[in-house]
Amino acid sequence: MLKTVLNGVTMKNPVIAASGTFGFGREYDQFFDISRLGGISSKGLTLEERFGNEGERVYETPSGLINSIGLQNPGVDAFIREDLPFLRQKDTAVIANLGGSTIESYLEGVEKLNETDVDMIELNISCPNVKHGGMALGIKCDIAYEAVKQVRAVCKKPLMVKLSPNAENIVEMALRCEEAGADSLSLVNTFQAMAIDIYKRKPVFNNVFAGLSGPAVFPIALRMVYQVCGAVKIPVVGLGGIASWQDAAAFLMAGATAVQVGTANFVKPDICLDIIQGLEQFLKEQGCRSVSEIIGAARV
Amino acid sequence: MPVKHCESAVVVENKPLGNGIFKMIVWWPYPAEAGQFFMVRGWDKFPLLSRPISVHDADGERVTFLYEVRGEGTRILSEKKPGESVELSGPVGNGFPVEKIKGKVAVVSGGIGIAPLLLAVKSLSGCEVTLCCGFRNQSYALDSFKPYVQEIRVATDSGKEGHKGFVTDLFDPADFDVVITCGPEVMMEKLAKSCIAKKVPCYVSMERHMACGVGACLGCTHHTAHGAKCICKDGPVFEGEEIYA
Ligand SMILES: Cc1cc2nc3c(=O)[nH]c(=O)nc-3n(C[C@H](O)[C@H](O)[C@H](O)COP(=O)(O)OP(=O)(O)OC[C@H]3O[C@@H](n4cnc5c(N)ncnc54)[C@H](O)[C@@H]3O)c2cc1C
Ligand SMILES: Cc1cc2nc3c(=O)[nH]c(=O)nc-3n(C[C@H](O)[C@H](O)[C@H](O)COP(=O)(O)O)c2cc1C
Numbered sequence: 001m002l003k004t005v006l007n008g009v010t011m012k013n014p015v016i017a018a019s020g021t022f023g024f025g026r027e028y029d030q031f032f033d034i035s036r037l038g039g040i041s042s043k044g045l046t047l048e049e050r051f052g053n054e055g056e057r058v059y060e061t062p063s064g065l066i067n068s069i070g071l072q073n074p075g076v077d078a079f080i081r082e083d084l085p086f087l088r089q090k091d092t093a094v095i096a097n098l099g100g101s102t103i104e105s106y107l108e109g110v111e112k113l114n115e116t117d118v119d120m121i122e123l124n125i126s127c128p129n130v131k132h133g134g135m136a137l138g139i140k141c142d143i144a145y146e147a148v149k150q151v152r153a154v155c156k157k158p159l160m161v162k163l164s165p166n167a168e169n170i171v172e173m174a175l176r177c178e179e180a181g182a183d184s185l186s187l188v189n190t191f192q193a194m195a196i197d198i199y200k201r202k203p204v205f206n207n208v209f210a211g212l213s214g215p216a217v218f219p220i221a222l223r224m225v226y227q228v229c230g231a232v233k234i235p236v237v238g239l240g241g242i243a244s245w246q247d248a249a250a251f252l253m254a255g256a257t258a259v260q261v262g263t264a265n266f267v268k269p270d271i272c273l274d275i276i277q278g279l280e281q282f283l284k285e286q287g288c289r290s291v292s293e294i295i296g297a298a299r300v
Numbered sequence: 301m302p303v304k305h306c307e308s309a310v311v312v313e314n315k316p317l318g319n320g321i322f323k324m325i326v327w328w329p330y331p332a333e334a335g336q337f338f339m340v341r342g343w344d345k346f347p348l349l350s351r352p353i354s355v356h357d358a359d360g361e362r363v364t365f366l367y368e369v370r371g372e373g374t375r376i377l378s379e380k381k382p383g384e385s386v387e388l389s390g391p392v393g394n395g396f397p398v399e400k401i402k403g404k405v406a407v408v409s410g411g412i413g414i415a416p417l418l419l420a421v422k423s424l425s426g427c428e429v430t431l432c433c434g435f436r437n438q439s440y441a442l443d444s445f446k447p448y449v450q451e452i453r454v455a456t457d458s459g460k461e462g463h464k465g466f467v468t469d470l471f472d473p474a475d476f477d478v479v480i481t482c483g484p485e486v487m488m489e490k491l492a493k494s495c496i497a498k499k500v501p502c503y504v505s506m507e508r509h510m511a512c513g514v515g516a517c518l519g520c521t522h523h524t525a526h527g528a529k530c531i532c533k534d535g536p537v538f539e540g541e542e543i544y545a
Contacts, residue, residue, distance in 0.1 A: 021515040027533070030514070032305040038468070043518075049520070051528050058511045058519035060349050065511055072518045072528065213316075214348055246533060265340075266512040269305050269389055 001283055001293050002276065004038060004258050006235055007183040009119045011038035011093045011258065013276050014291060015248065018239055018262035019044055019097035019162070020069065021104075024083035024261060025090065028128040031269040036276065039093030039258060042079065042287040044124050046098075046227030047105045047112075049075040059195045065263050066193050071099050076112050084116060087237035095160070099124040103147055107154055114156040121157045123148065123182075126164030126189035138164030138173075138189070145176040152181030160237065163226055165217075174228040181241035186237040187228060188221045213285070214263040217241045220255055229255025229296065245278025252291065253298035287296065301474055303392060303514075312362060314378070318438045322370040322378050325362050325445055326386060328345035332358040334419040335395025335537040339513040340365070342377050342386040351377075352513055352532070354416035354482075354505075357444070363378035363391075365469060366415040366441055372427060378388055384482070393536050394514055396503055398423040406450070408481025408491060409433040412439060414503055417482060417484030421448040434467030434483065473500045479540075483507070492540030502510070506531045 002013035016039040024042055034040065041091050045231045052072030056136045059066045096118040098108040113121055125147060137143050147160055165188040165219035167173040174185055184275025195204040219238025229236050238256030242248050243264040251259045288294060301355060312327040332355045339350035357364035380386060404487065405427045407417050414433055415524040421429050428450040433439065437458045445452065453470040454462030462501050468535040473479050473495045481488050482505035495502035508520035508531040515533030522531055529535065
């Protein structure tokens with residue numbers, strides 16, 4: 001009933017663990033069998049290993065979390081060698097989330113991933129926490145278009161482009177990425193935000209600005225997904241603040257083909273299972289035979 | 301060690317010990333080791349994140365937390381009545397390597413840093429333990445330590461009880477075979493550096509803001525002698541040399 005096909009990849013349900021919130025799956029496999037997920041998007045990978053940012057990295061806000069991790073990751077090669085084999089033992093779609101600082105580094109990363117059995121590449125053109133590249137790409141439509149086009153030219157896997165809510169115009173951005181050859185879009189990444197330590201009289205984060213996620217961003221993310229689904233023809237994966245099956249259902253009704261769950265994993269390690277079960281129950285109650293029946297159902 | 305998420309772990313007891321310190325006992329018929337912790341919540345949506353709280357004691361049936369009310373999360377915990385429940389994920393983290401610790405041991409705490417040290421001293425065998433603990437004004441929780449330690453030395457900031465001044469004034473690491481400690485970072489840094497200088501093995505239990513508590517968010521990464529480590533998953537207990545050398 002929940003079976004979902006995204007860019008030719010069949011998933012047992014439309015619930016994907018979001019990049020950067022699920023490691024490479026091992027941490028949460030202690031709590032439940034991660035094969036029950038529709039898919040897992042890896043921690044954002046870069047060509048080289050990165051330590052990430054110094055100083056405070058997480059800060060809680062009312063119903064939200066601001067993070068400044070800075071793409072700490074072991075690098076594409078180490079992922080392929082050490083983490084991908086573990087993920088591949090699991091019966092779930094494996095999405096490699098790829099970040100970068102230069103176009104060249106993206107292209108090199110894609111070429112390495114082309115040679116593996118990852119199901120899909122999620123191109124992160126939207127990380128707010130790296131000084132160069134990352135978000136600049138995600139804000140300016142022209143820069144994004146150019147990057148996606150070049151990546152498309154070398155990418156042999158289904159290509160999902162992850163959009164930033166900080167884009168100058170989210171609908172325009174989506175259209176340009178579609179035009180550049182993206183097979184699907186995922187949105188949103190975190191919202192640029194900040195926190196100030198009033199006793200130290202300085203910003204909490206060394207980078208000053210960082211990214212807000214969690215339930216606080218849900219209504220804005222939903223609005224953006226709704227708008228983008230109305231504009232593009234390619235499938236859209238909705239995320240931002242999902243904390244319950246009801247939130248997931250709302251994204252699907254806005255037109256998303258699938259959803260990703262991020263910050264909520266930190267709150268309840270098996271929240272994705274609750275969401276999957278809740279959706280299934282809801283569809284039954286609604287007399288639906290397939291999840292596809294509610295996709296876009298709330299569009300006016 | 302199996303890690304579990306339990307949505308309703310029943311509170312058996314939740315007692316104020318004075319000065320905003322509480323001791324909570326929860327049914328937990330599973331193992332938990334010295335120095336490990338749980339991600340704890342006792343509320344639905346607010347605050348968003350669960351709170352890391354150390355295992356103060358555990359016997360395979362119940363786990364005990366010793367905590368200080370700091371803000372909203374710990375305030376809500378302090379209002380739990382026996383029979384009500386809390387949500388627990390854990391136990392998580394790497395605790396004290398109790399099998400490796402032998403001989404004369406100094407167990408050193410600052411403030412609520414005493415919390416993880418009870419199960420630590422209970423888990424040691426064949427050791428002679430001196431507990432050196434610092435508090436703001438007044439000691440707490442020391443009765444539970446008495447059967448397991450040879451000696452207790454107290455320091456307070458105000459001088460109201462024991463020595464007025466730093467807990468580190470109370471002993472010389474050179475007189476011990478091993479030092480284990482949990483407390484404010486400045487205290488642990490000073491102590492660990494002195495242990496390194498005197499070549500006394502030292503274990504520190506670190507604290508950092510963390511979101512997931514299991515090593516997924518990478519919010520509590522710390523530089524160590526062995527590269528980037530998560531305080532939550534690879535720690536919270538480290539060899540002093542890994543962090544401060
Ligand atoms: C591994 C670990 C074990 C701990 N064990 C204990 C324990 O046994 N007993 C105990 O009383 N406290 C313990 N703490 C500290 C405890 O987690 C915080 O005091 C608690 O999270 C504060 O939450 P709050 O909502 O009451 O206060 P808040 O209003 O959220 O914060 C009050 C203060 O606590 C600090 N704090 C908030 N969240 C965290 C966090 N996730 N990690 C560390 N500090 C935080 C804040 O910076 C602030 O200074 C431990 C922390 C860690 C990391
Ligand atoms: C701690 C943390 C780390 C993240 N790391 C990444 C990352 O490496 N790559 C990426 O594309 N998104 C990353 N994100 C963004 C999430 O995947 C997601 O887009 C965002 O948090 C919104 O969803 P949520 O509200 O459900 O968390 C991260 C988010 C958090 C909270």
